Structures are given as C-alpha cells and as structure tokens.
Amino acid sequence: MERYSTVRYGRHILFLALVAVAITFSHPVSAATTTPWTKNQLVAALVAAQKAPLKIATTTPALSALVTPFDISAASGNGLISPQCQPYGHPAIARNPVPCLFGETANPKGDVVLYGNSHVDNWIAPLSSAMKAKGYRLDVFGYAGCPATSLDYSQGPFALRSGNVNDCLAWIARLPEKVRAIQPKAIFYTGGPEFSSLLGAKDQAFATGVKDLMTQMGSAQKLILGTTPSLNAAAPACLAQHKSDATFCQMTYRATSFYSKLMQRDQVVASTTKATLIPTNAMYCQPNAQHRLQWICPAIVDGIVVYTDTNHTTQEYSKRLATVLANALAPLVK
Numbered sequence: 001m002e003r004y005s006t007v008r009y010g011r012h013i014l015f016l017a018l019v020a021v022a023i024t025f026s027h028p029v030s031a032a033t034t035t036p037w038t039k040n041q042l043v044a045a046l047v048a049a050q051k052a053p054l055k056i057a058t059t060t061p062a063l064s065a066l067v068t069p070f071d072i073s074a075a076s077g078n079g080l081i082s083p084q085c086q087p088y089g090h091p092a093i094a095r096n097p098v099p100c101l102f103g104e105t106a107n108p109k110g111d112v113v114l115y116g117n118s119h120v121d122n123w124i125a126p127l128s129s130a131m132k133a134k135g136y137r138l139d140v141f142g143y144a145g146c147p148a149t150s151l152d153y154s155q156g157p158f159a160l161r162s163g164n165v166n167d168c169l170a171w172i173a174r175l176p177e178k179v180r181a182i183q184p185k186a187i188f189y190t191g192g193p194e195f196s197s198l199l200g201a202k203d204q205a206f207a208t209g210v211k212d213l214m215t216q217m218g219s220a221q222k223l224i225l226g227t228t229p230s231l232n233a234a235a236p237a238c239l240a241q242h243k244s245d246a247t248f249c250q251m252t253y254r255a256t257s258f259y260s261k262l263m264q265r266d267q268v269v270a271s272t273t274k275a276t277l278i279p280t281n282a283m284y285c286q287p288n289a290q291h292r293l294q295w296i297c298p299a300i301v302d303g304i305v306v307y308t309d310t311n312h313t314t315q316e317y318s319k320r321l322a323t324v325l326a327n328a329l330a331p332l333v334k
Helices: 010-026 039-049 120-134 165-182 203-215 235-241 258-273 315-332
Strands: 100-103 111-116 137-142 186-190 221-225 251-253 276-278 295-297
Touching: 100 120, 111 120, 111 165, 120 137, 120 186, 120 315, 137 165, 165 203, 186 203, 203 258, 221 258, 251 258, 258 276
Parallel strands: 111 137, 111 186, 186 221, 221 276
Antiparallel strands: 100 137, 251 295
C-alpha cells in the first residue's frame, strides 16, 4: 500500500464499487447494456451517502452509570444467524448448508448471496436494508470461526485451533453447490482478521483459497467486503473502565499498522479473485486531523457503541451502516 492512497480515497472507491453493484443488479453485465454513470451522478450519490459523517465522542456522559461491561445493552451483538441456518455446533447443517433469508423475502426479483465467517453478522443489516430497497432477497451463509476458503484447515500454517474443523471443512465442501443452486445476481464475501500471524507472507495463498471457492460458486458478480477494524480491547469492557473518556478505547492506524496489513490482504484477495473490493475502513474510521498519516477508529460514534467485542459490530451500529448503504444505493436504483 502506498502510504494512504487507498485509505485516503476509501470513501470514493467504496461508492464507485457500489455503482458497479447497482448496474449489475439492474442489468446483466455486457457492453450493450451497461451505461457508465456521469461524474455528476457519482458526486450526487457520494454526497447523499455522506449526510451522517462519523463523530467521535471525547467524553461519554451517557456511560457514567455503568457498573459492568454488560450494562451496555447496545453492545449485545447482532446474532442474526438463526439456529435453523447456523452451522456452528450443528453438524447436520454444516453438512447441508441452508441460508438465512433477509432483504425482500416476500416477492423478490432475484437473489444476492453473502457468505463468510462470523463477520457476515456485521453486514446482514446493511445489505438486507439495501437489497430490500432494490427488491432482492439476501441469502446469508455464515459459519463462525470458519474462514470460507478452499484451504485445508486440518494441517499446515492455516490449521484452525477449533474442535469444529471437520464440520468447517464439510460446510466449505458443500457451500459452492448450494450457492450455484440459488443462481444469485451477485456474491458478497467477507472475513475477519484470520491467520494474522501470516499477514504478508501468506497473503497470496489465502487469496488463492478465496478465489478457488468463489470460482466454484458460478459466474455471478463477485464482491469483497473489506475487513472490519480490530480494537486493541473489547469495546464494552474498555468503555466500562474508562467512562469519562471514550478515546482511550479507540484504535489508531497508519501505513505500517496491523489493520493496514489486513487491508493490503483485502486488495490481494480482490485482485486474485477478480472481484470488486468495497473498502469499509471509512465506515468505521476517519483521518486524524492532528496527524496527517494516521486514522482513528473510535469505540463510540455519534453516541453509538460500535463493537460488541473487538471487531464485531453492534446492533445499533449495524443500523447506522444500513442507512449509509441505503443512501448510497438509492440514487442508483433504476
């Protein structure tokens, strides 16, 4: 990554990507049917989506009555993957994946798939809202602790420290055919900070694993949702201990930071899979006005607790992201 060229223009890249999504949903991708958006239309979409910029709270009077971390009710997590489609702890579902359904479920004009590990929960609410507005059903396949790639997690550098490795591998083996059967208009992939000790050295191997699995899912438009930032400590516990200053719990990063390396891996994954990368750092972070080469990722934005732990989004913040994505997509609906 060349300094912050990618990060600094993260918002603009995001909405260019969303334009591609909207065009794909409205028409098949071909030279005959795809009409490029004009500069004015792009600017209009960008402005509409930025009506609610991030606001970092320096003090937290609303948290003054906290006694334990669990008092933050908004930090309860999403938990939108129901037991009927949850492979974690359910071997039968792991061996016969079924999607959780969101978006327009009553009379959809088509399907969009979101799949990945537990981080799918960060994006169910935003994508469900955006897809419902466009008339599409959202089919979600998520397996907590199971990175959805074709890598062998039973051995080698990518070995999982989990008692559910066999279930994970069984789920991965059956997932492509389940997605193909849906015949989705688009496929969204998301992951977390898996295999962080291998960042850089094994980025290409990880990306190839993502590509191999996505390729088996068919020819639908592929999109990569960027990795969510990771705080140094779980937000609820940190905020409970630092009630007067939420900035103590925020994460900062620069070009050489761990999070920047995760974003670099996102770029490798997108390039290898020939998918559209949707950077998400600008949804959680903003440039530090005092330090030109640094970004700030707060634990609280506009009075909303952002994370249920270090990198999973709370219910309330997911709703905020839903508004951002819906605003961005609305002007592009045909």
